[in-house]
Amino acid sequence: MKKLTFAMENYLEAIYELSKDGAGVRLSDIAERLGVTKASTNRAMATLSEKGLIINEKYKEIFLTPAGLSLAEFTSKKHQVIHDFFIEILNIDPATADKDACAIEHVISSDSIYAMEKFLHLNKKFQAD
Structure with a gap:
């Protein structure tokens, strides 16, 4: 896999930190944690999903895949x-x-x-x- 950008690594790290109890993470919580808009967070989630690092079903919580968890x-x-x-x-x-x-x-x-x-x-x- 091609190296992630700083921003994508920050999104992964935020998901990891917000989901330490094993629960999924809401898009709005990620956006708030990083101080960015929901729209930019949504675009980032699409990118991370395409790379196989998260599971992101529309209107549902976001989860790290095993590869995403390892990188995070x-x-x-x-x-x-x-x-x-x-x-x-x-x-x-x-x-x-x-x-x-x-x-x-x-x-x-x-x-x-x-x-x-x-x-x-x-x-x-x-x-x-």
């Missing part, structure tokens, strides 16, 4: 690792860390994420000793 989980994990690294290692305030993590998560390599995650783990282990 990885995007969310990247966000969390960057966020935690910025706060715990660089002492950046949480609001800035969240904003920057949201921007960086789309362009950072998996290798960099794994290195940051390893560093965080080692730092926590070192602090515990």
